[in-house]
Amino acid sequence: xxxxxxxxxxxxxxxxxxxxxxxxxxxxxxxxxxxxxxxxxxxxxxxxxxxxxxxxxxxxxxxxxxxxxxxxxxxxxxxxxxxxxxxxxxxxxxxxxxxxxxxxxxxxxxxxxxxxxxxxxxxxxxxxxxxxxxxx
Numbered sequence: 842x843x844x845x846x847x848x849x850x851x852x853x854x855x856x857x858x859x860x861x862x863x864x865x866x867x868x869x870x871x872x873x874x875x876x877x878x879x880x881x882x883x884x885x886x887x888x889x890x891x892x893x894x895x896x897x898x899x900x901x902x903x904x905x906x907x908x909x910x911x912x913x914x915x916x917x918x919x920x921x922x923x924x925x926x927x928x929x930x931x932x933x934x935x936x937x938x939x940x941x942x943x944x945x946x947x948x949x950x951x952x953x954x955x956x957x958x959x960x961x962x963x964x965x966x967x968x969x970x971x972x973x974x975x976x977x
Contacts (some may be wrong), residue, residue: 844902844941845891851936855883859930864932865923873931881961882912882919894971901944903975910964918963920953927966
């Protein structure tokens with residue numbers, strides 16, 4: 842499994858199995874693909890970009906990933922509360938990536954906006970991570 846897949850799976854698993862996130866959003870509200878009839882609120886895994894981050898002596902990858910928070914009722918306030926909750930969880934919990942080591946994970950940007958097209962509010966969290974393969 843690639844470092845990118847391992848990282849996304851670890852974030853997904855953490856959010857899916859966290860009691861505070863489930864209490865805030867409801868059960869089964871972390872989605873990779875959103876079926877057309879899905880009601881609000883929910884979180885989706887957004888874009889993922891991977892760059893080579895190798896040094897002369899060690900292989901590594903830089904990951905730019907995003908999480909999208911969608912809500913209708915309570916709008917921007919709710920989206921910002923969920924963003925704060927996710928940021929706390931990802932800051933406090935050690936993510937296990939199998940054959941890879943997470944060197945760092947840092948929140949780079951937060952956006953909260955009205956999405957008139959969907960009659961909803963959207964929050965976007967952009968993270969930067971660096972991973973290295975574990976020594977054999």
